Amino acid sequence: MRIFYLLPLLLTLSACGQADYSTWNCVPEDDSRKKVTMVLQQSTMKIGDRQLRFCGSFGLVSYFDENCKVGDVKASIAQLIQSESRLAIGSEHYRCEKL
Numbered sequence: 001m002r003i004f005y006l007l008p009l010l011l012t013l014s015a016c017g018q019a020d021y022s023t024w025n026c027v028p029e030d031d032s033r034k035k036v037t038m039v040l041q042q043s044t045m046k047i048g049d050r051q052l053r054f055c056g057s058f059g060l061v062s063y064f065d066e067n068c069k070v071g072d073v074k075a076s077i078a079q080l081i082q083s084e085s086r087l088a089i090g091s092e093h094y095r096c097e098k099l
Contacts, residue, residue, distance in 0.1 A: 021042070022039070022098060023037060023039050024037070024040070024087075024097060024098050024099065025038075025099060026038050026087055026094040027094060027095050029093045029095060036048055036094070038087065038096060045064045047089070050066075052077070053067075053068060055076045058073070058074070060082075060083050061079050062079070062080045064080065065077045065078065077089060
């Protein structure tokens with residue numbers, strides 16, 4: 001009978017260790033043959049061999065950079081608009097699809 005009381009507690013505790021992330025396939029707007037994978041995990045964006053940190057957001061745009069500039073998040077290297085599935089990193093513009 002005690003197992004019925006302990007089972008929900010064990011399931012809840014095991015879920016706490018799971019990381020929350022989403023994976024996206026992104027295609028450059030100027031070359032649809034190339035494809036890159038982007039992973040958003042907590043406050044980190046991993047795309048290719050780059051790892052960018054979340055710097056902040058304004059409206060629908062989230063900003064990411066290797067080193068966030070205090071007071072100037074709009075100067076970040078990457079801008080993500082999840083609702084439009086668009087990503088810009090420097091001069092590269094991507095269309096993304098959430099997996």
